[in-house]
Amino acid sequence: MDAESWATLPRELGHALGETGLMVGVATLATAVLGLPIGVLLFVTERGLFLANRPLRLLVSFLTNVIRSTPFVILLVLLLPLTQIIAGTTIGPLAASVPLSVAAVAFFARLAEAALREVDPGMIEAALSAGATSRRLIIDVLVWEALPGLVRAGTITLISLIGLSAMAGIVGGGGVGDLAIRFGYYRYETPTMVATVVVLVVLVQLIQWFGDWLAKRLERH
Amino acid sequence: MGGDHLHLDHVSVRFGAITAVDDVTLTIRRGEVVGLVGASGAGKSTLLRTINLLERPQAGRIRIDDADIVDLRGPALRQLRQGIGMVFQRFNLFARRSAADNIAFPLRVAGVPRAERQRRVAELLELVGLGGRADARPRQLSGGQQQRVGIARALATHPAILLCDEPTSALDPETAGSIITLLRDLNRRLGLTLVVVSHAMDAVKDLCDRVAVMDHGRIVESKPTIELFAAPEHPATRALLRREAGLDLPQPAQGAGIRLRVAIHGAADATALLSATARRFAIDLIFDHGRIGHVAGETLAQVLVRLPADAPVSAVIEHLRTGGAQVEVDDGR
Ligand SMILES: Nc1ncnc2c1ncn2[C@@H]1O[C@H](COP(=O)(O)OP(=O)(O)OP(=O)(O)O)[C@@H](O)[C@H]1O
């Protein structure tokens, strides 16, 4: 460990944080835009529910399970063609965002489905008997009532994303996790590695605190 | 008032191999309060839910105001449901919304403008006696207050029909009584047609003009409430009544003699008739059990009396019947 390493660490860390932010940010956006609707779809197409559709549910359920059971590194490689189409490149943080988004969407969709399942079916019945449209029922009853649970699901997803993003180094995605692996695993610079891990721990802890606080607030509201 | 409001014509609902509602025909007049009673699993809830098509029957027709509703779908179905209120056993309030927002929900569904909505919500809160609790969340309210919110929500869009599925089953007897009074009051003031499901006779006896008894998906007996209590015919009705009225004796047919089950309107009449009967035939009437209660606003006396073995049974029965009593020989069933 030399003085030069210590001097460049803050800059490297700052840079890595930016990359992590980009990857996690894009994946979070994708989760909100795609993961929630897919979670809703998984729930409302279930047998006996108001948009029951067995073939569609089976298909979506199967796809999310395939994504969730594939190790992320393999998903990263398998999705290279898709990444090329969407990001225009297969290396760098933006490219890494694509497989990350796919993984996060599938992961969150399942958690969201579970959160929606917690909504008392009596409320669905009350909304149906008031003549609500499916759209209103989904937005004003299901999602609104499940909001604290959805926030918790989002918190878990976000934290998992930070873990997964460490592997984005394989495609040159960079990020804090990748920094920790490079310093600690390849260069044996233990103090630097510890410093980056500390940054990761603090980051995860902050997200957890904020998520818990928000969910509690929504519950009380 | 008057005139047919709701007509179920040979309605059947099946869930796979289970026939939950079996060929039910029932006509309900405008402004009438009809009870649907029966044992658990008899099909009461399912039948009730066909009226706003939460359950679609596999067979039969349902007419409301002479319009057939069974095939309604999409916007027409939602329109129908906006015109029918529903009250639930577990209240089914939206947990993350205030009392006022719960009541406003059907109004938003119906596209009522905001200002009009607020006015109507305030009016409804007043109507159900919850004037000061607009901002309370359901969990901050007692069971009885939650049910009041549920009723206000069901009434928000001025429905002509109110469907109630066990509206008092989750409440203590006193609160249940106040909800029954409220429903009765709403029926009188607004001319609402009420269909009330209950597994307990007690909940319907003060509320309903007429009671239909369900057993294994069928309506086995349907008559004015007082008559149903005074002269139950079907074994399922008797079983329900006996369980509730406390007229079941610990030991069947104790002692000698013939036991009669007598029901008479009016407590004073009952005493008078029974003592007149005893004098007339010079017999001792042994009272095994009895109860005087109020049914649909009338007094009903129900007694189990034992006659001496040598009494002229058919003459006694005849005499009691002439005096206005419903009489049957109790065979210990
Ligand atoms: N969605 C459903 N799927 C399958 N079976 C059902 C469904 N709803 C009701 N049933 C069955 O239909 C029958 C009638 O049920 P229903 O709920 O109408 O009875 P109930 O008279 O209201 O009973 P309770 O007093 O217990 O509420 C029961 O055998 C029940 O198991």
Ligand SMILES: [Mg+2]
């Ligand atoms: Mg029921």
